[in-house]
Amino acid sequence: MKNRTVSRLLYAHQVDMGGMPIRQPLPTQQVQQIDPFLLLHHANIKAPSHIEPDDAGVGPHPHRGFSPVTFIFQGGVHHRDSRGNDSVIYAGGAQWMNAGMGIIHSERPPRDIHEIGGRQEIIQLWINTPAKNKMDQPAYFPLSAEEAPFVKSEDGKVMARIFSGDLLGVKGPIPSQAIVNAATLVAKKEGKISIPIPATHNALIYLLDGKVRVEGFGLVEELHLVHFKNDGEGISFEALEDTRILLLSGEPLNEPVVSHGPFVMNTQTQIMEAMRDYQMGKMGILIEE
Numbered sequence: 001m002k003n004r005t006v007s008r009l010l011y012a013h014q015v016d017m018g019g020m021p022i023r024q025p026l027p028t029q030q031v032q033q034i035d036p037f038l039l040l041h042h043a044n045i046k047a048p049s050h051i052e053p054d055d056a057g058v059g060p061h062p063h064r065g066f067s068p069v070t071f072i073f074q075g076g077v078h079h080r081d082s083r084g085n086d087s088v089i090y091a092g093g094a095q096w097m098n099a100g101m102g103i104i105h106s107e108r109p110p111r112d113i114h115e116i117g118g119r120q121e122i123i124q125l126w127i128n129t130p131a132k133n134k135m136d137q138p139a140y141f142p143l144s145a146e147e148a149p150f151v152k153s154e155d156g157k158v159m160a161r162i163f164s165g166d167l168l169g170v171k172g173p174i175p176s177q178a179i180v181n182a183a184t185l186v187a188k189k190e191g192k193i194s195i196p197i198p199a200t201h202n203a204l205i206y207l208l209d210g211k212v213r214v215e216g217f218g219l220v221e222e223l224h225l226v227h228f229k230n231d232g233e234g235i236s237f238e239a240l241e242d243t244r245i246l247l248l249s250g251e252p253l254n255e256p257v258v259s260h261g262p263f264v265m266n267t268q269t270q271i272m273e274a275m276r277d278y279q280m281g282k283m284g285i286l287i288e289e
Contacts, residue, residue, distance in 0.1 A: 102278065
């Protein structure tokens with residue numbers, strides 16, 4: 001297998017998100033998107049002990065035109081939305097939402113967050129939706145760590161959980177509107193893995209911690225996103241220490257992107273319509289019980 005070479009490394013600088021410190025390797029000043037991936041936020045925060053979990057986290061807010069996906073690495077996330085979904089997913093799982101024509105959701109710590117260590121570590125990923133699907137009915141797909149299919153490297157030192165798409169011969173159960181492969185990897189020191197990637201896909205890995213040696217490139221340290229060129233059949237790396245990784249590949253949509261806050265559409269007019277529809281209550285109402 002001919003390995004892809006590295007296009008660039010993107011460091012996850014710390015930014016303030018409504019008073020919450022998060023790491024953001026995408027977008028940056030150099031890279032607006034890695035089509036169809038629009039945004040990647042990595043948060044590792046202690047749940048506040050002075051307020052109830054039901055009042056912490058991120059309160060009700062709308063989305064339209066893309067899929068906000070939350071991968072949970074520590075703690076848990078309690079998701080509620082205007083379509084009546086109410087679900088808690090803990091470490092190792094993911095919550096995948098195709099926002100479609102519009103949905104309102106909240107993401108808060110679970111009520112037992114302090115019993116399970118009090119820390120929430122998550123990645124939120126925004127995946128663009130093809131223009132033809134932007135006004136589809138919304139859909140929500142929770143997947144726990146136990147439900148996620150997994151595969152191990154030949155040396156047994158790297159485990160990949162596959163959430164969507166098809167990687168290493170394992171199919172992920174979550175249907176995505178954009179054609180993507182999404183997996184989380186836990187690599188023990190000296191673990192090696194080679195992962196075939198479809199030639200037409202854009203591909204990246206993000207290191208939550210640890211260090212790896214990417215074949216044909218060299219050392220990559222924690223809090224870096226590796227954006228690969230589309231010049232090979234896959235990627236290979238070796239963990240130099242215990243490392244947790246998010247691996248993504250996707251078929252580029254090659255469509256115009258116009259975004260405003262929580263809405264991602266193709267034209268400015270569609271953004272205005274989204275704002276109007278939200279104000280008129282067409283994305284539903286979320287009353288948290």
